[in-house]
Amino acid sequence: MQHDEGPVPGKHLLRFLTFCQKDVAGDGQYDIEYDSDQLLYVDPITYRAVPRLPEFAEQWIPDPGLAKDTYVSLGTCKYNIPRAIKGENSPPEAIVIPTSLIYPKQDMEIGVPNTLICFVNDFHPPVVDITWTRNGQFVDQSEVSQTQYYSNSDFSFRTSSYLNFTPQENDIYSCSVGHISLQAPLTRFWEVEVHTDHQTVATAVCVCGVILGLIGVVTGLWFIMKANKYHWV
Known part of the structure; x- marks a missing residue:
């Protein structure tokens, strides 16, 4: 379910996005986007607003009624799914294969802490499982964080996974993406290369x-x- 308030003068777009899925426990997301950038999302468990960029939190004060709006919107979304399916004669769910890209956040220097980003894009439905390895071994999940699902203009989704790491010569990292559209995970590799x-x-x-x-x-x-x-x- 999507509500657009725009375009407005200056061709900016403010969008309130709600999505949920059938038979997925605890699933659901409500966020507010401005020109395709997420301003904030509301945690579906605590109903607290979480700013996408904490450093700009003071510039965006959420409406006090946002928690209630989220509760009602997610509830309405779940309520309408079976009725919409029946009304459309059970159409097949759109399944779109993701793409992925892995790259460092900053210019790499041996021994200097950095962040690897695994950018996953153009997939539907919005559930992916992202795992990292270092030299063939799974990394500690405490080193990993992931963004919410962001919507694209064609209603596909994107997300990014971040791995904090310290580059060492010849280390090899991988990012694997699991999705309902894939028979096997989509895996990308990134190697620490040193030009001496x-x-x-x-x-x-x-x-x-x-x-x-x-x-x-x-x-x-x-x-x-x-x-x-x-x-x-």
């Missing part, structure tokens, strides 16, 4: 060697042409 001074010097020497070789060839051809010129004269 030795590699830089070796590359420079190689390039210089090639350049000197080309200069030698050109010089040789010049002398041959010069000799032929005098020979014919």
Whole structure:
């Protein structure tokens, strides 16, 4: 269920999004988005508003009635699912395969704490299981956090999983995504690569060697042409 208040002057879009799923216990989400960026979501258990970016929390004061609105909206969503299915003659659920991408949050330096991001996009329904490994071993879940599900304009969803890590040479990380559309998890790998001074010097020497070789060839051809010129004269 989605309510759009826009577009408004300046072509900005404020959207209140409610979604729930049939036969999924404890499932449901209510959030407020502005120009496709989530401002906040309401925890479906505690009904407390959680800002997407805590540093901007003071700039967005939730309506005191937001908890009640969420309770009513999620309840209405659950109530309407079987009736909507019956009214539409039990249409098949849209199943869309996710895509994923893994990358570091900041420029990488060996031994400097960083964050790996596994961005999962374009999937439906909005339930994915994301797991991380380091050198083939599952990482401690205390190092991992995940965003809420964000909606795309085509009603598919996206989410991001964050892994705090300290890069070490030759470490290999993987992010695996499980989804109802997949027969096997979708897995991406990311390896810590180090470009040392030795590699830089070796590359420079190689390039210089090639350049000197080309200069030698050109010089040789010049002398041959010069000799032929005098020979014919």
